[in-house]
Amino acid sequence: MCGIIGYVGKKNSVPYIIDGLKKLEYRGYDSAGISILQDGKLVTVRAVGKVAELEKAALLASPQGTTGIGHTRWATHGKPSEENSHPHTDCSGEIVVVHNGIIENYLVLRAKLISLGHKFKSETDTEVIAHLIEENLKHIRGNNEEERLVKAVQRTNKEIAGAFAYGVMWAHAPGLLIGVKNQSPLVIGLGKTESFLASDVPAFLQHTHKVVFLEEGEIALLRAGRVTVLDKTGAERTIKSVKISWDQKTAQKGGYPHFMLKEIYDQPQAIEDTLRTARADFGKILGLDTPALRGLQNVHITACGTAYHAGLVGKYYIEQFAGIPVSVDLASEYKYRTVPHKSKTLAIAISQSGETADTIGAVKKAKELGFRTLAICNVLGSTLTRLCDSTFFTHCGPEISVASTKAFTSQITAMYALAISLGLANGNVSKSSFDKLYRELMHLSKAMSEAVKMEYTVRHLTRKIYKADRFIFLGRHVHFPIALEGALKLKEVSYRSAEGFAAGEIKHGPISIIDKGTPVFMLMPQGPLFEKMLSACQECRARGAFVVAITTPDAEQQAKSVSDKVFLVPPVNEFLQPILMVVPLQFLAYWIAKRLGCDIDQPRNLAKSVTVE
Numbered sequence: 331m332c333g334i335i336g337y338v339g340k341k342n343s344v345p346y347i348i349d350g351l352k353k354l355e356y357r358g359y360d361s362a363g364i365s366i367l368q369d370g371k372l373v374t375v376r377a378v379g380k381v382a383e384l385e386k387a388a389l390l391a392s393p394q395g396t397t398g399i400g401h402t403r404w405a406t407h408g409k410p411s412e413e414n415s416h417p418h419t420d421c422s423g424e425i426v427v428v429h430n431g432i433i434e435n436y437l438v439l440r441a442k443l444i445s446l447g448h449k450f451k452s453e454t455d456t457e458v459i460a461h462l463i464e465e466n467l468k469h470i471r472g473n474n475e476e477e478r479l480v481k482a483v484q485r486t487n488k489e490i491a492g493a494f495a496y497g498v499m500w501a502h503a504p505g506l507l508i509g510v511k512n513q514s515p516l517v518i519g520l521g522k523t524e525s526f527l528a529s530d531v532p533a534f535l536q537h538t539h540k541v542v543f544l545e546e547g548e549i550a551l552l553r554a555g556r557v558t559v560l561d562k563t564g565a566e567r568t569i570k571s572v573k574i575s576w577d578q579k580t581a582q583k584g585g586y587p588h589f590m591l592k593e594i595y596d597q598p599q600a601i602e603d604t605l606r607t608a609r610a611d612f613g614k615i616l617g618l619d620t621p622a623l624r625g626l627q628n629v630h631i632t633a634c635g636t637a638y639h640a641g642l643v644g645k646y647y648i649e650q651f652a653g654i655p656v657s658v659d660l661a662s663e664y665k666y667r668t669v670p671h672k673s674k675t676l677a678i679a680i681s682q683s684g685e686t687a688d689t690i691g692a693v694k695k696a697k698e699l700g701f702r703t704l705a706i707c708n709v710l711g712s713t714l715t716r717l718c719d720s721t722f723f724t725h726c727g728p729e730i731s732v733a734s735t736k737a738f739t740s741q742i743t744a745m746y747a748l749a750i751s752l753g754l755a756n757g758n759v760s761k762s763s764f765d766k767l768y769r770e771l772m773h774l775s776k777a778m779s780e781a782v783k784m785e786y787t788v789r790h791l792t793r794k795i796y797k798a799d800r801f802i803f804l805g806r807h808v809h810f811p812i813a814l815e816g817a818l819k820l821k822e823v824s825y826r827s828a829e830g831f832a833a834g835e836i837k838h839g840p841i842s843i844i845d846k847g848t849p850v851f852m853l854m855p856q857g858p859l860f861e862k863m864l865s866a867c868q869e870c871r872a873r874g875a876f877v878v879a880i881t882t883p884d885a886e887q888q889a890k891s892v893s894d895k896v897f898l899v900p901p902v903n904e905f906l907q908p909i910l911m912v913v914p915l916q917f918l919a920y921w922i923a924k925r926l927g928c929d930i931d932q933p934r935n936l937a938k939s940v941t942v943e
C-alpha cells in the first residue's frame with residue numbers, strides 16, 4: 331500500500347525524503363514522487379517505477395528546501411502513471427497532498443468541485459483533497475496563514491469519507507507540515523531540530539527512535555523540532571512519545587519476526603479494505619448491466635496454488651447463492667484442455683500478483699473462446715488486470731511473505747461478495763436474504779480479529795507435533811479447499827509432507843497412510859456435516875492418529891469426545907466459516923516451520939510470483 335514520508339527541519343529535506351521512500355519500498359508501489367518547498371514555491375518531481383528512477387529525476391531537478399513530502403504509490407484509483415503519481419496539487423499548484431487509503435465519496439466531491447470551476451489533472455481520489463482544501467481556504471479567516479490552513483484541513487476532513495491518512499503542505503505556510511490520520515497508518519517521528527511524518531516507522535528510524543502514534547481522527551502539526559497534535563474535537567492534546575527499539579528490518583515487519591506472521595495478523599484489516607470495494611455497485615465492478623448479469627449461465631474459475639483453493643471455495647458460493655454452474659480449473663490445466671464454447675460464460679481468474687504466467691495464459695484462452703473475463707487481483711496495473719475486461723480488487727496491501735495468507739482470505743471474501751451479488755441480480759437470492767448475508771459479511775473483519783487471537787494455543791500444540799513425518803488435513807464441503815490450503819501452507823514453509831483430503835474420501839485410500847501418532851487436523855465447525863466429521867475423527871483415531879478438531883464453541887464438547895485437542899474458532903455463518911477456519915492452519919504452518927528453523931518468508935525453491943510456465 332502507499333507510503334508517505336514528510337520532513338520539516340533545518341537541512342535540505344530531499345535526501346531525508348528519498349531515503350525514507352527507499353525504506354518504504356517493502357510496502358509495494360508502482361510510482362513515486364516528492365514535493366519540496368523551495369523559495370516559497372513547490373517543486374514536484376514524480377516518476378513511474380522504482381524510487382531509483384525518482385532519485386535520478388530529482389538529481390536533475392535538484393530541488394532544495396527544508397520542508398518536503400514524498401510518496402510511493404500503490405495504484406487504487408487510476409492506472410500507474412506519472413499523472414496519477416503523488417504528490418497532487420490544487421489548481422494554483424500551491425497546495426500539495428500525499429495520501430494513503432481510499433476517499434470513498436471522491437466521485438461526488440470531484441463533480442461538485444468541477445462545477446465550482448476546479449480543474450483536475452489526474453484520475454485519483456487523492457486530488458480531491460488538494461482541491462477541497464483550496465476551496466475551503468477561500469471561505470476561512472484566521473490570524474495567519476498557518477491557522478487558516480489548519481482550519482481548512484479540519485473542514486476538509488468533515489467532508490471526505492473512507493479510510494485515509496494524508497500529508498499536506500501549502501506554499502503560504504512554509505515550515506508547517508500537516509498530517510491527518512483516519513483508519514490508515516500515520517506515525518510521527520520527533521528529532522531534535524526536525525520532525526517527520528510517515529506511513530511506517532522504518533521511513534525515519536535512522537534519524538530518530540522517538541515516535542508518536544496518532545489516534546483515529548487526529549491531526550498533527552509538524553514544525554522543525556516541534557509537533558502539536560489536535561484530537562478529533564480539534565483540541566490540542568499532550569503528546570507522549572514512545573522509544574522504538576526495533577532495528578530497520580524488524581520495523582518493516584511491524585515488529586513481527588517474519589512477514590508471514592505480520593500478514594496473518596493483517597487479515598482483519600485486509601478483509602475490511604477488500605469489503606470497501608464490495609460495497610460498490612457490482613454491475614460496475616463486473617462491467618455488466620443488470621440484464622447481462624441476470625443472463626450469466628456459466629462461470630469458469632482459473633487460478634494457481636493458494637488462489638486456486640480460493641476458487642474452489644468460490645464454486646460453493648456461486649452455485650449456492652447464484653445457482654450458476656461453476657467449473658474450477660488449475661490455470662495450467664485449463665490452458666491445455668478442451669473447453670467447450672458456451673455463450674454467457676464469465677471466466678474469473680484469481681491471482682494475488684496478477685503476474686502468474688499460467689493464470690494469464692488461461693485468461694488468454696478464455697478470451698479466445700469469447701468469454702467475458704474478470705480478475706480478482708491484488709495488484710492494480712498488473713498484467714492480469716490489464717488483460718481482463720474488469721477487475722475486483724482485493725485491497726489487502728502488498729503480500730511479501732512467499733506463503734500467501736491475507737491474499738487468500740481476501741480472495742474468498744471477494745468471492746462471497748460476488749456470489750451474493752450475482753444471486754441478487756439473477757433473483758436466486760431474495761432482497762431480504764441478500765441483506766442478511768451482506769450484514770453477516772460486514773461483520774467478518776471483527777470475527778477475524780478474534781480468530782487471530784489463536785496463535786498462542788496453536789503455537790503451544792506445535793511443540794508436541796512438529797517432528798512428525800507427515801500431517802493430514804480433512805474437511806468437507808467449503809472446508810475441503812481449506813484442508814488443501816492447510817496442507818499446502820505447511821508444505822511450503824516447513825518442507826514437511828502434508829496432504830489435504832475431502833473427509834469423505836479417506837476410506838477410499840488415504841486412510842492407509844495414517845499411522846500411530848500421525849497428526850490429523852479436522853475442519854469440523856457445527857453445521858450440517860458435523861456428524862459426518864465426528865465419524866471421520868473416530869475412524870482416524872482408531873488407526874492411532876493424533877486428532878486435532880478445529881470447531882466452533884457450540885460443538886466443543888462433542889469434538890472433545892473424539893479428539894486429542896480442540897481449537898475453537900469464532901462462529902460465523904456456515905459459508906463464511908472457512909475464512910476463519912484457515913487461520914489456525916496458517917499459525918500451525920508458521921510455528922512448525924519456526925521450530926524446524928526454516929526460512930519462513932522465503933522458503934527454498936519458491937518464488938512469490940511465478941511468471942514462467
Ligand code: F6R
Nearest residue numbers: 635636637681682683686733734
Ligand atoms: C501459496 C502461494 C502460491 C500462489 C500461486 C499463485 O502460498 O503463494 O501457491 O498462490 O503461485 O500466485 P498468484 O496468486 O500471485 O497468482
